[in-house]
Amino acid sequence: xxxxxxxxxxxxxxxxxxxxxxxxxxxxxxxDRARSSAISVFALVVMFSFIMAFVIGPYKAGVWFVIxxxxxxxxxxxxxxxxxxxxxxxxxxxxxxxxxxxxxITGAVWGVGAAWMADPDxxxxxxxxxxxxxxxxxxxxxxxxxxxxSYVALATMTMLPFAAWIL
Numbered sequence: 049x050x051x052x053x054x055x056x057x058x059x060x061x062x063x064x065x066x067x068x069x070x071x072x073x074x075x076x077x078x079x080d081r082a083r084s085s086a087i088s089v090f091a092l093v094v095m096f097s098f099i100m101a102f103v104i105g106p107y108k109a110g111v112w113f114v115i116x117x118x119x120x121x122x123x124x125x126x127x128x129x130x131x132x133x134x135x136x137x138x139x140x141x142x143x144x145x146x147x148x149x150x151x152x153i154t155g156a157v158w159g160v161g162a163a164w165m166a167d168p169d170x171x172x173x174x175x176x177x178x179x180x181x182x183x184x185x186x187x188x189x190x191x192x193x194x195x196x197x198s199y200v201a202l203a204t205m206t207m208l209p210f211a212a213w214i215l
Contacts, residue, residue, distance in 0.1 A: 068137060068140070071140050071141070071144060072135060072136075072137060072140045073194075074144065074194045074195045075135045075140045075143045075144050075147075075195070076134075076135045077194035077195075078143075078144075078147050078191075078192075078194050078195055078198065079127045079130065079134070079135050079143070081191045081194070082123060082124065082126065082127045083124060083127075084191075085123070085191040086120050086123045086124045088187070088191075089120055089123070089154075089184070089187075090117070090120050092183060092184065092187070093113060093116040093117060093120065094113075096112075096176070096180050096183075097109045097110070097112065097113040097116075099176055100112065100165050100173070100176060103165075103170065103172050103173045103176055104165050104166075104167055104170065104173050108164065108165045109165065112157075112161040112164070112165060115157055115161070116157050116158070116161065119150070119153060119154045119157050122150055122153075123150060123154065126146060126147065126150055130143055144195060144197070144198070147195065147198050148195070148197050148198045148201050149201070151188075151192065151198040151199070151201045151202040151205075152201035152202065152204070152205045153205070154184075154202060154205075155184070155185075155188075155201060155202040155203065155204065155205030155206035155207075156205040156206070156209065158180060158181065158184045158206045159181060159205060159206040159207060159208060159209035159210045160209045160210075161180070162176075162177035162178075162180040162181050162209075162210045162213075163177065163209050163210045163212070163213035165177060166210075166213065177210060178210075181206055181207060181210045184202070184206055185202070185203045185206050185207060188202045188203065188206075
């Protein structure tokens with residue numbers, strides 16, 4: 049007759065191994081998507097910087113452009129810090145943790161930036177801020193879909209500052 053404690057321990061080990069393998073695959077997907085995602089976000093940063101330069105003036109738009117571009121550089125640099133050897137079982141947790149932090153900071157740059165550039169007396173600036181927040185939040189779904197925690201950090205840190213400003 050099989051020992052129930054051994055069967056339970058084997059199941060726990062399998063779940064633990066499955067979770068580690070899943071996290072490693074998630075990290076690898078994020079790692080692989082980092083560059084293409086950063087290029088897409090940079091195109092959005094350029095577009096919104098031009099729009100906001102015409103709507104609220106070049107100073108605020110230029111400052112936001114520099115800060116948002118710096119975050120894109122961080123996003124591109126992060127995977128390079130892990131190569132070689134790339135994503136391994138030893139660095140998966142660190143990679144995911146750093147990626148989540150970068151996603152949250154990126155979200156804050158967009159959310160705070162949209163609130164900072166929006167002027168309640170210039171309705172088009174408020175509308176542009178709403179579009180900025182929605183664009184990065186909705187646009188982040190696909191590249192961040194591999195790891196929900198990173199997307200939640202991005203979406204939360206994008207929406208909360210702008211929502212607080214609106215309220």
